[in-house]
Amino acid sequence: SQQGEEDPQALSIQEGENATMNCSYKTSINNLQWYRQNSGRGLVHLILIRSNEREKHSGRLRVTLDTSKKSSSLLITASRAADTASYFCATTGTYKYIFGTGTRLKVLA
């Protein structure tokens, strides 16, 4: 299967703590994207990092990319209860986005 893998599968933290989730993929990529999915909703794009970039920030989000290890990480700082959701990485190829297995994040108030 080409599907990427994310770990951990599930993560439970207290509000205010940082959350880190990791993504590993199998193929060469154009870019890597992270998405959030709230329960019962569609996915929402969070951040895109190009294959020639190593780190990117957006608000409380920090993404790293290591193409030699075919891995990426998403760090959410100072988490809030509203960050509770599933997070997916996606790698892009030609007209094909391959999504990871997702990390279910629960932030406890």
Place this chain on the structure above:
Amino acid sequence: DTAVSQTPKYLVTQMGNDKSIKCEQNLGHDTMYWYKQDSKKFLKIMFSYNNKELIINETVPNRFSPKSPDKAHLNLHINSLELGDSAVYFCASSQDDRAEQFFGPGTRLTVL
């Protein structure tokens, strides 16, 4: 304004029936997709369309037939529904095949 819309939101039907799901995007994007998300939340691409032309058919059974009457619409017709078709189906669009995708709210299909 809803960027990507899907109808219906819920679909409950008997095995063997034929059903359709409609998708529309008002973002002016060239590329549209159908995904299937199973009960374990795995999201798998089914079809990619660019400018109304089929680009990717990810080994989806022939019972699934997408149709794109214009760039803003990509509908999905499913014949002879099976129990294993039960899932949430998402439509998405993007400006090109590397850009961020915008997802619809999903259609939860339950086959009894």
